[in-house]
Amino acid sequence: MKSSHDGNGRNEEHSPVRGRRPAHGEPLLDRAFRMLACFRPDTPALSLTALAAQADLPKATALRIARQLAQQGALERTESGHYTIGLRLLEIATVAPRGHGLRTIALPYLQDLWHATRQHVQLVVRESLEGVLVERLSARDAPRVMYRVGGRLPLHATAPGLVLLAFAPTQVQEDFLTADHPADENNPNETADALRPRLAAIRRDRYAVFSRPQWDTHMTGVAAPILDRNDTTIAAISVITPSEQNQPETHIPAVVAVARAITRAMATETIPPQGRELR
Structure with a gap:
């Protein structure tokens, strides 16, 4: 599988996990929606590092959820490796x-x-x-x-x-x-x-x-x-x-x-x- 980058030149899959662990028993959907809520008009594209930090999630957890959201079309990747809101969300909305x-x-x-x-x-x-x-x-x-x-x-x-x-x-x-x-x-x-x-x-x-x-x-x-x-x-x-x-x-x-x-x-x-x- 081709490795990806967080927009700062670092390999996402091999980056060390930093930050706190998710709250015990916190549902996946809660974490996913917290990540989606990080995108705003003034920040329409976010690196994995920024997304994890703003969602208050470990980077590995953010990467796993971001990939699942991208597979469903809820997130998309830019040429620089940043994440943006996907058109699938617009279609549903x-x-x-x-x-x-x-x-x-x-x-x-x-x-x-x-x-x-x-x-x-x-x-x-x-x-x-x-x-x-x-x-x-x-x-x-x-x-x-x-x-x-x-x-x-x-x-x-x-x-x-x-x-x-x-x-x-x-x-x-x-x-x-x-x-x-x-x-x-x-x-x-x-x-x-x-x-x-x-x-x-x-x-x-x-x-x-x-x-x-x-x-x-x-x-x-x-x-x-x-x-x-x-x-x-x-x-x-x-x-x-x-x-x-x-x-x-x-x-x-x-x-x-x-x-x-x-x-x-x-x-x-x-x-x-x-x-x-x-x-």
């Missing part, structure tokens, strides 16, 4: 009902909203205590925003996140409000006690508005809930626009109207309302 399925139904309406606003239009779902950006349409000259498609965003510090949190089951809200979250320097006073009435107002008004700096521009998001046939909130749609441009609040009627249109379209579809919850 496209059949996720709350991702691609929801996106397929919502996309024509997202396009209408994008044409009307010429700003960032986002479709977000909740996964446990975070939001996941399923789709984003952006104008060519719109200021850049922080979150990428497939990326996770905080529920308490984004407009679509607040909508998803406000309409989440009571236990999910309590789990979130009692959990520790990274401090938000833009909202230092956003305590659980302050957040509760804000969530109640969002449920009453059926939309959320949230402003914060993003990169070098202050941005404001306007979001509204999307429901399924059982009146369960399954997603949020939002428009993100520069705070000083055209008064972002003027987008509220359009965002609410489009959310309702997608909700009506969802009435004939079956989309799982939520993935795993915290137990």
Whole structure:
């Protein structure tokens, strides 16, 4: 068998094993997904050494799992010997009902909203205590925003996140409000006690508005809930626009109207309302 290299000129198969042993009894799938989670937009390719270090695994263990993932197409090798995410994962992800399925139904309406606003239009779902950006349409000259498609965003510090949190089951809200979250320097006073009435107002008004700096521009998001046939909130749609441009609040009627249109379209579809919850 041809030996491989970790991208730093060292032979992978004969490199000494360093680092800690995996946690006793830790399932293989847990280790494999921890390795897959190491890949990010700013690090799309990783050497075996970097992959093992970031996944906190011995190099020999990382090599064995990486080879198995590569055999299944979940990882691929570059000419330099680095690992990247494989297309097989994309193929599988496209059949996720709350991702691609929801996106397929919502996309024509997202396009209408994008044409009307010429700003960032986002479709977000909740996964446990975070939001996941399923789709984003952006104008060519719109200021850049922080979150990428497939990326996770905080529920308490984004407009679509607040909508998803406000309409989440009571236990999910309590789990979130009692959990520790990274401090938000833009909202230092956003305590659980302050957040509760804000969530109640969002449920009453059926939309959320949230402003914060993003990169070098202050941005404001306007979001509204999307429901399924059982009146369960399954997603949020939002428009993100520069705070000083055209008064972002003027987008509220359009965002609410489009959310309702997608909700009506969802009435004939079956989309799982939520993935795993915290137990």
